[in-house]
Amino acid sequence: MNNHTVESCSKAKMAIRDTLDVVGGKWKLVLISVLQSGKKGFNELSREAGISPRILSKELHEMEMNGLVSRTVCHTKPITVQYELTAYSQTLNEVLIAMQKWGHLHRQKIISRE
Amino acid sequence: MNNHTVESCSKAKMAIRDTLDVVGGKWKLVLISVLQSGKKGFNELSREAGISPRILSKELHEMEMNGLVSRTVCHTKPITVQYELTAYSQTLNEVLIAMQKWGHLHRQKIISRE
Numbered sequence: 001m002n003n004h005t006v007e008s009c010s011k012a013k014m015a016i017r018d019t020l021d022v023v024g025g026k027w028k029l030v031l032i033s034v035l036q037s038g039k040k041g042f043n044e045l046s047r048e049a050g051i052s053p054r055i056l057s058k059e060l061h062e063m064e065m066n067g068l069v070s071r072t073v074c075h076t077k078p079i080t081v082q083y084e085l086t087a088y089s090q091t092l093n094e095v096l097i098a099m100q101k102w103g104h105l106h107r108q109k110i111i112s113r114e
Numbered sequence: 115m116n117n118h119t120v121e122s123c124s125k126a127k128m129a130i131r132d133t134l135d136v137v138g139g140k141w142k143l144v145l146i147s148v149l150q151s152g153k154k155g156f157n158e159l160s161r162e163a164g165i166s167p168r169i170l171s172k173e174l175h176e177m178e179m180n181g182l183v184s185r186t187v188c189h190t191k192p193i194t195v196q197y198e199l200t201a202y203s204q205t206l207n208e209v210l211i212a213m214q215k216w217g218h219l220h221r222q223k224i225i226s227r228e
Contacts, residue, residue, distance in 0.1 A: 009147070009150075013147050015221070017140075018220055019214075020140060020143065020144075024139070024140065029134065030127055030131060033126050034123070034127065037123055049127075088223075095209070098208040099129070099134070100130055101129075103129025106132055106205075
């Protein structure tokens with residue numbers, strides 16, 4: 001990333017902002033990572049991600065709007081809802097892997113400093 | 115990412131959370147991207163990133179604490195302060211590049227849908 005022009009920099013800034021608009025915040029990438037092991041019900045997701053039902057509901061709704069998660073109503077009694085990653089969400093794999101790698105690295109750095 | 119065990123999933127979740135703790139939020143990755151074109155003064159950074167001085171000051175302080183940015187006081191009159199990326203901040207390049215790529219891709223998707 002050495003060739004910086006005003007245009008390339010503002011494009012890069014815009015793209016990073018776009019990504020943060022869609023998957024920024026505390027939860028969405030964590031939810032994607034949790035859903036990578038397969039579809040899950042609402043309560044299961046809430047428990048596994050450690051996220052309150054109120055916030056989870058809002059996050060899942062936004063992820064659905066952005067085509068990252070699909071929601072299936074199952075006609076059980078009582079009715080249950082299952083959430084699943086879409087094919088499009090897989091385009092985020094590179095971001096997720098890079099963040100996982102960096103998180104490991106940073107934790108090692110902190111541990112070695114203590 | 116097909117081999118999911120409880121342990122590997124919780125490690126992945128933790129690493130993603132660690133990364134979000136350090137560079138999550140609206141601004142830090144944008145600031146790193148802006149500083150990639152070289153060291154900058156406070157007002158210059160505020161203008162280029164489009165971020166208010168109060169928030170910028172808080173963000174830069176947190177980035178300094180995490181070893182991502184260094185702060186140099188220049189003995190000019192009046193005193194000025196310059197901010198620069200550290201070598202350690204370069205370990206975030208993969209995250210930044212992945213987010214830039216995804217931001218472009220997502221914008222294309224939105225545009226082609228309209």
